[in-house]
Amino acid sequence: MAEPRALLSLRNVSKRFPGVLAVDRVSLEVYPGEVHALLGENGAGKTTLVSLLYGLYPPDEGDIFWRGRPVRIRSPQEAIKLGIGLVPQHPLLVRAHTVLENLALGMPSGFFFPTRGLMRRVGELTRRYQFQFDPGARVWQLSEGEKQRVEIVRALLQGAELLVLDEPTSVLTPQEAGELFRVIARMKEQGEAVVFISHKLDEVLAVADRISVLRKGRLVGTVRRDQASKEELARMMVGRPVSFERRRPPPAPGPTVLEVSGLRVRDDRGLPALRGVDLEVRAGEVVAVAGVAGNGQRELVEVVTGLRRPEAGRALVLGRPPYGRQRPRIAHIPEDRRRQGVAGGLSLAENLILRDHDRPPFSRGPLLDRRAVYGFAAEQVRRYQIEPPSPRLPARLLSGGNLQKLIIAREFHGDPELIVAVHPTYGLDVGATEQVHELLVSRSRAGAAVLLVSEDLDEVFALADRVAVIHGGRLMGVVDAATADRERVGLWMAGVEA
Incomplete structure (x- = not known):
């Protein structure tokens, strides 16, 4: 039986930047109806490779073929016209516009805004792929997970035959990730292809047909899923064995560092975001707040770090409010590292x-x-x-x-007394994740109080001593991580009393 013709082929593709060879003679193929995973450390060349496919950069060397025909992709518009869609790790949406207005950008239309026709097509896609969002909401009001869903719908509206998903589950709950995998399965059934970029090896092994690993800009190898193991993929990524066993010294909690009591807060739309939250974090322990995006985590973090004043209740760090001239020293690792974390x-x-x-x-x-x-x-x-x-x-x-x-x-x-870490390993490779986890645990065991906010249950249970689940602005429960039932925690995250 003849081999199917590749939908996309790269042959000896290279890209240089001043002082950096970002992609070094990479060759790979993606076939119709295939999920092709792309793994590699941060800086391994994955983002640059995706940028070449999407016309953001031209390759310096090598060739790109689409359905066996050589192509030069000079812009995202040309990539979209071919049938290549991109869902980026950091959403490229206009924050001041509504969801519907963002979906309309780049879509062919006449003189008038295509409200009725676009709404019909959006409705068809959201029903087919079981996405939930408000087309009239403005992007700045959305959670990161909601923004990602908008990007996926936009790519599908534009007729993507090959969808590049860059870290697609980083902000999803296990239930939402399962829904995404079902979407990918439907795309495969229809003969569409997916390039799946992720640092979660379990997900890659669950969803991919073939897996390509990049290291320092070069292709280390491509393996079939049934020939791969988690340990071998990690070794290919970082060039050394990686331990997946987390051995942590037991906590020795000290006095209360963070005390949250009766906290009520409204969000930027004036709607209730926190509805009477009580929580404490003691020196020497990690307390994780787990929940689906948009359930009050952002407002909780902003109050604790002094960026937002509560409507009622209080948050005290070592008995002092987190704002004013005498505010305590708080380490804040924000959700959006590029917008909020650095200049x-x-x-x-x-x-x-x-x-x-x-x-x-x-x-x-x-x-x-x-x-x-x-x-x-x-x-x-x-x-x-x-x-x-x-x-x-x-x-x-x-x-x-x-x-x-x-x-x-x-x-x-400066040895902060409280560390607030929001999605601290979002988008990080296995080596960087290992390092960040070790840093957070070592700081907590040295006496710092750590408030971890994460939607990744693997991360929550790898780091936390206690787990607090938030839904609809209320704490559903607080449990000891060592004895917690993951299924119960997942139900709480969905708002189900268990």
């Missing part, structure tokens, strides 16, 4: 001292001590293994994993 135009060194730039040893009166700043930055870059190791490099050029390590290095400086 992209500033250098690594400048970002590392953002919290303490006006204090010794970084300042002498009104002036910065550049020698002290760059000496400190070089030390932090070495300690946290930030790549590339140049303190003068603009932060916007870092990969997601290295950007997260930069934020952690800055926030952990």
Whole structure:
């Protein structure tokens, strides 16, 4: 029987940036009705490879074939016209516009806004793929999970035959991830192809037909799912054995560091977001808040870190409110590391001292001590293994994993009493995830209180000593992580009393 013709082929494709060979002679093929997973560490070249497919960059060398025909993809519009759709890791939506307006962007239309026809097509797709969102809501009001669903619908509306999913389950609950996998199965049945980029090896082994691994811009190998194992894929990704067993010293909780009582908060739309939340985190323990995106986690974090005032109730850190001149030192690892975590135009060194730039040893009166700043930055870059190791490099050029390590290095400086970590390993590879987890656990065991906010139950149970589940702005329950029933926790996340 003849082999099916590849839908997409890459042959010896390379891409260079100043001082970096991001993609080095990569060749691979994607077939109709196939899920082809792409694995690799942060900075391995996955994002650059996707950018080449979507016309964001031209390749410096090599060829791209679509249905056996050589093509030059000069823009996203040309990629879409071919039938290539992209759901990016960081949604590319216009925040001030509604969902429907974002879906209309790039769609062929006449003089008038195609409200009726577009609503009908959106309704058909959302029913077929079981997506839930409000077409009239503005993007800035959506959770990260809701934004991702909008991106998927937009790609399907544009007629994607090959859908590139970049970290698609990073902000989904297990139930939502299961729904996404059913969507992928339907696409396969219809002969469509999916390039599935993920750092969750269990998911890749569950959904992929073939798996390609990149390391330092080069293709290490492509294996069939039935020939792959979690341990071997991790070794291919990072070039060394990776342990998946988490051995943590038992917690020795001390005094209460964070006390949340009767907390009531409204969201940016003026709707109730938190409805009388009570929670405490003690020194030396990790408490995880688990829940589906949009159930009050963002507002809880903003109150705890002093970014939002409550309507009623209070949040105290060591007996003090988290705002004002005498506020306690709180480390905040935010959900959106690029928008909230760094100033992209500033250098690594400048970002590392953002919290303490006006204090010794970084300042002498009104002036910065550049020698002290760059000496400190070089030390932090070495300690946290930030790549590339140049303190003068603009932060916007870092990969997601290295950007997260930069934020952690800055926030952990000065031994904070409370660490608030929101989706701390979102989009990170297995090696970077291992490092971030070790840093959080070591800080908690050294006496810091850690409030972890995550939708990834694997991460929750890997790190937490206690798990608090939030739904509809209320805590459904708080359980000991060592004895918790995962199914019960999942039901709580869905709002089901169990």
